[in-house]
Amino acid sequence: MNRNKTILYSLILAFTIVAPFAFPNFGTQLATLWLMIIVAITWDMTGGQMGYNSLGNIFFYGTGMYVAALITIGLTYDVGDYTSAAGGGIYEFTDLEYFGGMALGILGAGLFCSACAIVIGWLTFGLRGPYFAIGTLGVAIAAGELVSNWEWVGGGQGIALPVYPGDFDTGKTYFYFLFAAVGIGAFLFARWLYGTRFGSAINAIRDDEEKADAMGIHTLRYKLYTWAMAAFFVGMAGGISAFQLIHFEPLETAYQTINLGIFMVVCVLLGGKGTLWGPVVGAILFHLFKEVTWNYLLGWQWVALGALIVVTVVYFQDGVMGWLVHKKPEWFGIRVEKKVASGSK
Amino acid sequence: MTTTIDVSGVSKSFGGVVANREVSLSVNTGTITGLIGPNGSGKTTLFNSIVGYHPIDSGSIKFESSEISELSVQQIARRGLLRTFQQTRIYGAMNGVENMLISLPHRKMSIWDALKTFTREDYERADHLLEFVGLYEKRMLKSGDLSFGQQKLLEFAMALMNEPTCLLLDEPTAGINPTLINGLIDRLKRANSEFGITLFVIEHNMRVIMNLAENIYCLAHGELLAQGTPDEIQNDQRVIDAYLGAH
Amino acid sequence: MDQILGNIGLLIDYPVVNLKIVLDGVMIGALFALAAYGLALVWGVMNVKNLAQGDFVIAGGYVSWWLVEHGFPALLGVPVAFIVMWGIGWVIYKLVISRVIERDLFTSLLATFGLAIMMAQIMNLMFGSDTQSVDLGYPTLHFFDGFIDVPIAKLIGVLMASALAAGVIVFMKSSRMGQAIRATAQDARAARVLGIDTEKVYAFTFSLNSAICGAAGAIIVMVWIIQPFYGISYSIRAFVIVTAAGLGNLPGVIAAGLGIGALEQYGAHIFGIGYQQAVAVMLLLLVLLYRLIQQRRNRQVLK
Numbered sequence: 001m002n003r004n005k006t007i008l009y010s011l012i013l014a015f016t017i018v019a020p021f022a023f024p025n026f027g028t029q030l031a032t033l034w035l036m037i038i039v040a041i042t043w044d045m046t047g048g049q050m051g052y053n054s055l056g057n058i059f060f061y062g063t064g065m066y067v068a069a070l071i072t073i074g075l076t077y078d079v080g081d082y083t084s085a086a087g088g089g090i091y092e093f094t095d096l097e098y099f100g101g102m103a104l105g106i107l108g109a110g111l112f113c114s115a116c117a118i119v120i121g122w123l124t125f126g127l128r129g130p131y132f133a134i135g136t137l138g139v140a141i142a143a144g145e146l147v148s149n150w151e152w153v154g155g156g157q158g159i160a161l162p163v164y165p166g167d168f169d170t171g172k173t174y175f176y177f178l179f180a181a182v183g184i185g186a187f188l189f190a191r192w193l194y195g196t197r198f199g200s201a202i203n204a205i206r207d208d209e210e211k212a213d214a215m216g217i218h219t220l221r222y223k224l225y226t227w228a229m230a231a232f233f234v235g236m237a238g239g240i241s242a243f244q245l246i247h248f249e250p251l252e253t254a255y256q257t258i259n260l261g262i263f264m265v266v267c268v269l270l271g272g273k274g275t276l277w278g279p280v281v282g283a284i285l286f287h288l289f290k291e292v293t294w295n296y297l298l299g300w301q302w303v304a305l306g307a308l309i310v311v312t313v314v315y316f317q318d319g320v321m322g323w324l325v326h327k328k329p330e331w332f333g334i335r336v337e338k339k340v341a342s343g344s345k
Numbered sequence: 346m347t348t349t350i351d352v353s354g355v356s357k358s359f360g361g362v363v364a365n366r367e368v369s370l371s372v373n374t375g376t377i378t379g380l381i382g383p384n385g386s387g388k389t390t391l392f393n394s395i396v397g398y399h400p401i402d403s404g405s406i407k408f409e410s411s412e413i414s415e416l417s418v419q420q421i422a423r424r425g426l427l428r429t430f431q432q433t434r435i436y437g438a439m440n441g442v443e444n445m446l447i448s449l450p451h452r453k454m455s456i457w458d459a460l461k462t463f464t465r466e467d468y469e470r471a472d473h474l475l476e477f478v479g480l481y482e483k484r485m486l487k488s489g490d491l492s493f494g495q496q497k498l499l500e501f502a503m504a505l506m507n508e509p510t511c512l513l514l515d516e517p518t519a520g521i522n523p524t525l526i527n528g529l530i531d532r533l534k535r536a537n538s539e540f541g542i543t544l545f546v547i548e549h550n551m552r553v554i555m556n557l558a559e560n561i562y563c564l565a566h567g568e569l570l571a572q573g574t575p576d577e578i579q580n581d582q583r584v585i586d587a588y589l590g591a592h
Numbered sequence: 593m594d595q596i597l598g599n600i601g602l603l604i605d606y607p608v609v610n611l612k613i614v615l616d617g618v619m620i621g622a623l624f625a626l627a628a629y630g631l632a633l634v635w636g637v638m639n640v641k642n643l644a645q646g647d648f649v650i651a652g653g654y655v656s657w658w659l660v661e662h663g664f665p666a667l668l669g670v671p672v673a674f675i676v677m678w679g680i681g682w683v684i685y686k687l688v689i690s691r692v693i694e695r696d697l698f699t700s701l702l703a704t705f706g707l708a709i710m711m712a713q714i715m716n717l718m719f720g721s722d723t724q725s726v727d728l729g730y731p732t733l734h735f736f737d738g739f740i741d742v743p744i745a746k747l748i749g750v751l752m753a754s755a756l757a758a759g760v761i762v763f764m765k766s767s768r769m770g771q772a773i774r775a776t777a778q779d780a781r782a783a784r785v786l787g788i789d790t791e792k793v794y795a796f797t798f799s800l801n802s803a804i805c806g807a808a809g810a811i812i813v814m815v816w817i818i819q820p821f822y823g824i825s826y827s828i829r830a831f832v833i834v835t836a837a838g839l840g841n842l843p844g845v846i847a848a849g850l851g852i853g854a855l856e857q858y859g860a861h862i863f864g865i866g867y868q869q870a871v872a873v874m875l876l877l878l879v880l881l882y883r884l885i886q887q888r889r890n891r892q893v894l895k
Contacts, residue, residue: 053698053701053702055701055705123881123884124880126884126887126888126893126894127880127884127893127894127895128893128894128895129696129697129698129895130641130697130698130700130701131835131880131894131895133698133701134641134701134831134876134880135876135877135880138828138873138876138877138880139877141824141828141869141873142870142873142874142877145867145869145870145873146870148866149864149866149867149870193460195462196459196460196461196462197446197449197451197454197458197459197460197461197462197463198456198459198460200443200446200447200463201447201451201459203436203439203447204436204447207436207437207438207439208434208436210418210434211430211434211435211436212447213417213418213419213422214396214418214422214427214428214430214434215422215427215447215448215451215503215507216419216422216423216427216450216451216452216507217419217451218419218423218451219419221456222459225456258709258824262705262706262709265702266706269702299717300713300717302709302710302713302716303710303713303714303717305709306706306707306708306709306710306711306713307706307710308706309702309703309705309706309709310688310703310706310707310710313692313699313702313703313706314688314691314692314699314703315691317695317699397891398891399890399891399892400889400890400891417891418891
């Protein structure tokens with residue numbers, strides 16, 4: 001790592017730590033920003049790097065929420081009793097039960113989602129391009145519908161978790177740092193992964209899967225691993241969200257196909273598909289846009305968001321990073337050799 | 346002499362069109378074998394059958410004495426039987442070195458090996474093979490910008506990078522500048538003799554195949570028509586008739 | 593679980609219930625088939641997978657509903673929705689679709705997904721989020737001691753859907769534009785070389801699709817209910833039907849449409865009405881898996 005990069009990373013880390021204290025009024029928005037960064041980075045692992053555009057990654061978010069909540073509740077009480085009483089303050093959690101349950105719940109959510117990714121991927125990775133997108137979208141919608149009819153996990157009412165035991169502002173900061181930790185983890189993981197032989201292999205799958213097949217790359221295995229890794233982080237993010245939101249229900253919060261499910265794709269396209277920084281940049285831009293429209297375009301914010309999706313997809317698909325690569329290739333270490341260089345090393 | 350590929354009685358039809366009927370042939374270990382025939386005689390179909398691209402209707406295909414006709418493309422490739430495509434397939438958005446690194450033999454890696462970064466040896470091997478096919482100077486160029494012939498050479502180098510035991514080449518000289526063909530013949534022969542790779546080559550250019558192969562099979566209308574040394578094939582009346590369309 | 597078994601038992605004990613379910617399913621399936629045919633047309637001709645298909649249907653429904661609210665006769669809704677949605681389809685083609693045709697398929701999928709969100713939200717702002725329907729005021733016919741009731745409105749709906757389908761088929765077979773559309777679907781480049789203005793064909797096809805959907809929506813509002821956010825389930829059904837039937841296979845599309853209508857009604861009967869959406873999506877997944885297994889037998893993938 002050269003000096004400029006060290007400085008850049010230190011600045012970002014410093015900002016991450018200072019931000020919730022410097023902007024106390026925006027604690028929740030900053031936490032949501034990290035959530036967007038997590039889902040964007042992980043979407044790009046399959047979408048940008050491997051060429052499998054999933055519209056169903058939200059499945060892992062929703063499943064993560066439920067798994068984390070069920071683990072936490074189940075360690076202390078009977079889940080059926082808890083959900084039929086709709087939480088409602090009857091059930092008390094000690095600090096140990098709350099934080100211990102949360103830790104196990106979030107980790108369990110990640111692992112369970114990885115396992116789901118393996119199973120769903122094994123069934124759907126024979127689908128290519130738009131079929132994969134529609135198939136995964138179908139999985140996410142079906143999961144939401146089924147869960148909302150499943151009374152044991154609260155049905156359409158969803159689940160109410162206990163509130164954070166400390167004071168309100170500490171809780172906000174606490175969840176901010178949980179998201180930030182997973183986000184940084186996901187970023188560093190992706191950064192490392194893309195530099196390995198495995199990273200090259202999934203790029204090969206993206207560019208020409210049939211050729212990758214013919215070269216004997218274990219395409220299915222690598223696809224499953226990649227999706228499982230992405231699902232792990234999304235599942236953990238979902239688990240954190242469950243505790244942050246306190247109450248969640250299946251269709252609008254957990255398996256929110258047309259909200260977060262599509263936002264993550266737009267973030268990546270906006271920032272630049274298949275690049276390390278693209279999802280991060282895109283998530284920041286998208287989140288800003290969303291907060292501004294939500295505050296100033298009363299009632300029309302959703303229309304504006306739909307328009308942003310259409311405009312991004314149709315007119316600006318290379319995203320910010322793609323545009324930068326095109327304009328300033330030397331920043332990315334790409335040598336553009338106009339004339340055929342001879343003997344240059 | 347042992348056989349690397351043993352095809353016996355293979356038939357394949359698409360709908361009502363018979364592409365291969367009862368084809369039997371064998372490729373001996375360590376040799377260069379040629380496959381010729383007029384357009385539409387079923388050469389590429391046979392290649393596709395061997396590498397597992399589609400299931401065959403009947404017959405058996407053995408690679409190193411074990412049946413492979415039920416295996417998928419990947420599984421066959423992982424046994425060390427590789428093919429190049431008639432319409433070259435390289436990763437156009439990447440440069441030559443990246444193309445080479447992607448072609449490392451993943452069959453020889455555990456998942457933990459795959460999760461390592463490329464080693465110095467990987468890079469050296471890539472550079473060495475790029476030099477072998479004469480693309481060293483252009484190794485940092487985006488390979489989609491290379492000429493068709495250079496892309497073919499790159500694909501050949503990628504195949505060598507994969508350390509196959511047997512390589513199926515589908516028209517390696519088609520689209521290559523005639524002045525470069527002699528160099529290519531030489532490289533194919535060296536790949537055979539120095540790296541010990543068994544070659545099975547579809548070729549339209551008679552001069553090339555007669556120079557290259559020790560043993561040649563000729564297909565016509567999906568059936569095996571003749572087999573022999575280059576001399577025998579050149580003088581076989583049936584082969585001449587097939588090419589002149591005297592059927 | 594007991595309830596599910598009980599519902600299945602009901603089907604066996606009273607076979608006439610099956611008839612009712614199939615009849616209901618076929619009547620609604622005819623409308624699914626219309627939307628699916630439009631999708632197959634656009635998919636086949638310009639390789640655009642339109643996820644806003646269902647929102648076109650709902651928009652057509654609102655056009656008809658708006659007319660009735662303003663005192664126009666209900667049956668006028670169908671032709672007016674056809675014309676209005678033709679115009680809207682043309683505008684959307686020029687603004688968005690024309691720019692995604694040559695791009696990869698995910699682009700068109702995502703662009704139309706964004707479009708779907710926009711359309712649903714605009715309708716929500718314009719018409720509110722309540723469910724709406726148009727009452728034709730016709731009586732209901734009863735058969736089998738009242739076990740089966742067929743509202744005349746539904747019969748009219750099915751007849752209009754059939755008439756529309758027949759009209760489209762005749763148009764595609766005999767008109768010059770229909771021929772140009774079929775030629776473009778087979779090979780756009782060859783069509784261009786032969787002097788067909790493919791740009792015009794694309795614009796026409798997309799507008800036609802939008803108009804068919806609009807008319808279907810106008811019929812749906814008479815026999816069922818609409819709501820701004822119902823679009824996605826119609827899109828999913830259209831995808832199920834086209835994926836099951838394949839492109840350019842009109843009899844297949846109709847059969848699959850009717851079949852899915854009936855299956856959905858069965859699902860709703862057996863599992864309860866809350867599962868209707870889930871059944872539609874599960875059918876999509878099942879069809880995809882079936883196609884996948886079929887392809888895997890030939891060592892191919894579904895693309």
